[in-house]
Amino acid sequence: MFMANRRSTALLARFHTASGRAVSALTAFFFTMSSGAGLLSGIARAGDLPRVVVLPYAPIFESLPAETGVKTAEFLNTELRGSEQVQLVTLDPKLFEAAPQQANPAPVRDDAKLTEARERTAKADDFIGKLKFRQAVEELDKVVALYESQHPHIDFSALVEVYLNLAVARFRLGQDDEGEALLAQVVRLDPERRLEAEKYPPVFIRIFESTAKKVKAAPRAAIRIDTTAQGATVVLDGREIGKAPLMIKDVIKGAHYLRVIPAEGGEAWAERIEAAPGDVVRLTPSLPSAGGPLGEIVALMSR
Known part of the structure; x- marks a missing residue:
């Protein structure tokens, strides 16, 4: 802590305890300034005592939760408050607010849904082969919903293929806007995707390439x-x-x-x-x- 007085020595000694080792690994930053000088000269004055500002660590390295920095700052403030050698200066805690941790929204794996998605995909492929595009769209819309509900547990290449087949069916039904929106989603999920000439007609490939160009040119x-x-x-x-x-x-x-x-x-x-x-x-x-x-x-x- 760079303070040569008995109080600071006691504080450093505490850092060798079990809890102290944890706090010492997260040592707060101190700005110590002599009386009448420095950035905070107008904030606090207590005779000739140096002024100390305890800054929470978490807002500097935001990989830590917000409460970590706050509680560390509280601990250090408590330790230093009784010192006759320094004057604490408190800043507005709102300056150090960080994004709160977000609870895990991941859905639980549901093998029944994943199996259903695969079965409906096969059914949709059969409908497309028979040129029954409306039925194919109905099946593939359900597949997309199933895969999206299980997104942490899926093979994204399978989802991309579903979007492509759904786009083919939408275009064949004359639903061009819906088809282009699906192709845009393919580009978002797989920006380097190229369509195989032996699998897709030339007009569809041209539409996909045009859509990919527009999507990639948009602000990021x-x-x-x-x-x-x-x-x-x-x-x-x-x-x-x-x-x-x-x-x-x-x-x-x-x-x-x-x-x-x-x-x-x-x-x-x-x-x-x-x-x-x-x-x-x-x-x-x-x-x-x-x-x-x-x-x-x-x-x-x-x-």
């Missing part, structure tokens, strides 16, 4: 993932992106599916999100705490 969004579980794997639309905390840039606008998998195992956090052009979608998934000093801190400060 970003997604920021903060979590207490350092090193958690971030998966977007079935593709592994990196390790949390993470900022995902150049996200195509529209619906996406995010999954955050703890590095040390446990239940993954997952959610369907909407990314608006120019926005930064901030997410703080609630995951099992990381091990080591960070895990100690989170466990201690969450009590």
